[in-house]
Amino acid sequence: xALTTAPDxxxxxxxxxxxxxxxxxxxxxRHGEGLAGYVFLSPWLIxxxxxxxxxxxxxxxxxxxxxxxxxxFSEVEWVGLANYERMFTSDPSWWHSVRVTxxxxxxxxxxxxxxxxxxxxxxxxxxxxxxxxxxLFYLPSLLGGSxxxxxxxxxxxxxxxxxxxxxxxxxxxxxxxxxxxxxxxxTLMVLAIWQFGAPMVIFLAGxxxxxxxLYEAASVDGAGRFRQFVNVTLPMLSPVIFFNxxxxxxxGFQGFTAAFVLSNGTGGPVDSTLMxxxxxxxxxxxxxxxxxxxAMAWVFLxxxxxxxxxxxxxxxxxxxxxxxxxx
Amino acid sequence: xHPATHPTASAPDGRTYRTPxxxxxxxxxxxxxxxxxxxVGAAAACGDDAASDGKTKISIFWWGGEARAQLTEQALDLxxxxxPDVTFEKTWQANQGYFDKLATLTAGGNPPxxxxxxxxxxxxxxxxxxxxxxxPYQDAGDLDTTKFPPSLLQYGVVDGKLAGLAAGENTQGxxxxxxxxxxxxxxxxxxxxxxxxxxxxxxxxxxxxGVPGTQDPSADYKAFxxxxxxxxxxxxxGSELGFTAEDVTRWFELWKGARDRGATPTPxxxxxxxATDITKQLVVTxxxxxxxVWVNQMPELxxxxxxELGVIAYPGDPSGQWARASMYWSVFRGSKNADAAVDVIxxxxxxxxxxxxxxxxxxxxxxLDLRRVVSDDTTDEAMKxxxxxxxxxxxxxxxxxxxxxxxxxKVRAELTKAGxxxxxxxxxxxxxxxxxxxxxxxxxxx
Numbered sequence: 001x002a003l004t005t006a007p008d009x010x011x012x013x014x015x016x017x018x019x020x021x022x023x024x025x026x027x028x029x030r031h032g033e034g035l036a037g038y039v040f041l042s043p044w045l046i047x048x049x050x051x052x053x054x055x056x057x058x059x060x061x062x063x064x065x066x067x068x069x070x071x072x073f074s075e076v077e078w079v080g081l082a083n084y085e086r087m088f089t090s091d092p093s094w095w096h097s098v099r100v101t102x103x104x105x106x107x108x109x110x111x112x113x114x115x116x117x118x119x120x121x122x123x124x125x126x127x128x129x130x131x132x133x134x135x136l137f138y139l140p141s142l143l144g145g146s147x148x149x150x151x152x153x154x155x156x157x158x159x160x161x162x163x164x165x166x167x168x169x170x171x172x173x174x175x176x177x178x179x180x181x182x183x184x185x186x187t188l189m190v191l192a193i194w195q196f197g198a199p200m201v202i203f204l205a206g207x208x209x210x211x212x213x214l215y216e217a218a219s220v221d222g223a224g225r226f227r228q229f230v231n232v233t234l235p236m237l238s239p240v241i242f243f244n245x246x247x248x249x250x251x252g253f254q255g256f257t258a259a260f261v262l263s264n265g266t267g268g269p270v271d272s273t274l275m276x277x278x279x280x281x282x283x284x285x286x287x288x289x290x291x292x293x294x295a296m297a298w299v300f301l302x303x304x305x306x307x308x309x310x311x312x313x314x315x316x317x318x319x320x321x322x323x324x325x326x327x
Numbered sequence: 328x329h330p331a332t333h334p335t336a337s338a339p340d341g342r343t344y345r346t347p348x349x350x351x352x353x354x355x356x357x358x359x360x361x362x363x364x365x366x367v368g369a370a371a372a373c374g375d376d377a378a379s380d381g382k383t384k385i386s387i388f389w390w391g392g393e394a395r396a397q398l399t400e401q402a403l404d405l406x407x408x409x410x411p412d413v414t415f416e417k418t419w420q421a422n423q424g425y426f427d428k429l430a431t432l433t434a435g436g437n438p439p440x441x442x443x444x445x446x447x448x449x450x451x452x453x454x455x456x457x458x459x460x461x462x463p464y465q466d467a468g469d470l471d472t473t474k475f476p477p478s479l480l481q482y483g484v485v486d487g488k489l490a491g492l493a494a495g496e497n498t499q500g501x502x503x504x505x506x507x508x509x510x511x512x513x514x515x516x517x518x519x520x521x522x523x524x525x526x527x528x529x530x531x532x533x534x535x536x537g538v539p540g541t542q543d544p545s546a547d548y549k550a551f552x553x554x555x556x557x558x559x560x561x562x563x564x565g566s567e568l569g570f571t572a573e574d575v576t577r578w579f580e581l582w583k584g585a586r587d588r589g590a591t592p593t594p595x596x597x598x599x600x601x602a603t604d605i606t607k608q609l610v611v612t613x614x615x616x617x618x619x620v621w622v623n624q625m626p627e628l629x630x631x632x633x634x635e636l637g638v639i640a641y642p643g644d645p646s647g648q649w650a651r652a653s654m655y656w657s658v659f660r661g662s663k664n665a666d667a668a669v670d671v672i673x674x675x676x677x678x679x680x681x682x683x684x685x686x687x688x689x690x691x692x693x694x695l696d697l698r699r700v701v702s703d704d705t706t707d708e709a710m711k712x713x714x715x716x717x718x719x720x721x722x723x724x725x726x727x728x729x730x731x732x733x734x735x736x737k738v739r740a741e742l743t744k745a746g747x748x749x750x751x752x753x754x755x756x757x758x759x760x761x762x763x764x765x766x767x768x769x770x771x772x773x
Contacts, residue, residue, distance in 0.1 A: 068455065069430045069431070069433070069434045070430060070433050070434065070451070070452060070455040070457050071455050072436075090769070092766075158599075159595065159596070176593075176595035176596070176599075179595035179596070179598050179599050179602075180595050181747070181751055181753070263602070264602045265423075266602070266740060266743065268598065268602065268743065268744070268747065269595070269598045269602075269747055269751070270744055270747045270748055270751060270753065271744055282740075285426070285427045285430060286426075286736050286737070286740070287734075287736065287737050287770075288430065288451055290434075
């Protein structure tokens with residue numbers, strides 16, 4: 001769902017298409033083909049209505065009620081803003097989950113993007129076997145939010161896990177990473193960062209787009225590797241960086257599966273992995289407070305919308321579109 | 328939000344047929360279709376139920392593993408054999424996600440006629456009028472409970488209604504590694520040791536064997552509960568908490584002492600033991616000499632270790648323990664096949680063949696006469712052991728507490744959090760206890 005909310009900046013309309021022509025064109029189409037269009041659209045439209053739009057509206061309504069999932073709709077009681085009030089004023093675990101999620105996103109997302117960009121730069125060269133490495137680096141993110149991967153992670157970062165055995169080779173005494181409240185969230189961050197394949201592929205595509213003449217020109221002007229990176233690569237790549245940043249931030253906020261599996265659905269040890277979505281899930285399905293959970297979901301939606309809007313707002317200062325027409 | 332309040336397709340505006348209107352009409356039609364679709368589905372579902380050719384189809388839903396599924400399906404097939412008019416729609420799944428699905432089915436207006444439930448959720452469901460009161464059936468003799476231990480039956484009563492019938496009996500059990508103790512010439516723990524004696528024993532085990540003597544159960548509600556009952560308190564009294572922050576502080580301090588003396592593993596191992604499933608309990612993985620479990624889990628534990636295991640009651644006065652329903656069978660209140668579903672419960676509890684078939688998979692059979700038969704028949708050593716212990720303990724069982732109230736699952740989660748806060752040293756026992764009690768009060772008030 002989140003995917004559809006973020007427009008792809010790399011495909012931004014240049015604005016040079018004549019607007020009047022567009023309007024005239026669609027006007028002509030509407031007569032003959034409008035009906036057919038809607039008919040062809042209808043499976044998607046029905047899906048959108050039935051699976052997305054109506055449930056969302058319903059959840060908005062429920063967020064003002066004390067709906068507990070077992071009580072029939074007809075007996076649901078309207079409680080006004082009580083759920084929202086409770087969230088902000090008297091639910092320490094809500095605030096805690098906000099803090100956990102923010103620190104997760106603030107640390108994991110930049111590091112993931114940095115890793116993706118770094119590896120993309122390495123793999124952008126034409127050396128032998130590069131295709132294999134591209135595939136290997138992409139593999140972890142194909143596994144995505146899979147439960148199996150999270151289980152592997154738990155076993156790797158146990159006290160007796162592979163990671164500690166590895167450390168032991170160097171005489172380092174490991175920790176029970178996943179069972180240590182000081183480290184459990186960090187372990188999840190490492191998992192998220194490790195899955196940098198998807199943004200990496202997008203970075204690679206972006207790097208291919210940078211015209212080599214620019215590098216040639218820069219090197220003629222005496223720019224070294226680093227200068228070239230800062231003054232050519234980064235600006236030319238900024239729309240892609242922006243795109244990845246928005247997507248990965250939204251993904252980061254929505255992190256659920258790994259935290260759920262690692263903590264057996266509790267957010268433990270001692271709430272250290274109580275991500276926002278996990279807290280929401282617990283409220284709805286364990287505590288049977290679906291009305292409250294709905295309210296949490298809407299606050300979450302608004303928060304993500306605001307953060308995305310902020311990105312778009314600041315984007316104008318650092319995102320550079322090569323066509324140069326709108327900047 | 329009721330579908331009827333939505334605008335439905337209105338009659339076409341006969342005057343003009345200009346395209347924008349056509350489009351609007353089309354959109355309206357689509358909207359109407361979207362709104363109406365669920366209704367059609369609902370109507371179809373009703374149609375299924377109404378099919379009255381003398382046959383009844385009962386939907387039944389339970390959690391458990393492969394083995395339980397097989398046994399249950401066999402028992403249900405047996406019922407169909409004896410009552411050819413009744414067939415079953417069987418659904419089962421692993422424990423994980425079971426209650427999510429049950430709640431979702433109920434919310435969707437499509438709950439099973441008959442479902443398995445435990446004491447975490449029985450009151451939640453009963454308080455929301457989701458379960459059928461079985462009392463009238465019991466009074467009329469359609470549900471035979473005469474052979475049930477009274478306290479086990481009582482443990483299914485919520486607000487004066489029989490919300491669920493115990494599918495099996497169970498009680499708290501302290502499992503210890505007998506092989507480890509024998510090898511080191513250490514005494515086995517016995518039922519009736521005080522908590523202090525247990526911790527002293529565990530300390531001795533840690534010192535001698537290098538394996539921590541006991542798994543710290545301070546974050547474990549079942550141990551806390553038994554301990555509370557031994558102090559003359561309870562987890563709940565009516566709709567209130569049955570304990571104070573002082574009680575919790577004493578409980579946390581008891582275990583802080585145990586940890587300081589090295590009687591328990593380190594906090595991360597304790598956490599691992601609490602969070603893990605039964606197959607990786609610390610007594611099985613060798614990270615602790617004891618585990619705090621349910622007696623009927625003995626056979627499952629035994630399967631995962633080569634060592635010999637023993638099981639006794641939790642420390643302190645054994646009358647703190649009670650005949651607990653390991654799980655219940657409940658009938659959905661709106662079920663159209665309620666009478667038939669109750670008859671199935673009766674069959675599963677009291678039919679000699681069915682009970683023999685089911686064995687102790689859901690705990691000891693609730694019917695005492697049949698329990699004796701089953702325990703004589705079993706060849707599984709671990710099962711024999713757990714039946715023997717439970718039978719022995721049954722003589723000292725105290726009265727059953729009330730079924731945990733609405734909000735219990737939250738209280739459990741809060742105890743885990745507070746207990747671990749104290750274990751990891753992030754809070755003193757008193758601080759953790761105060762937090763816990765405050766969080767519980769908020770949880771059960773809402």
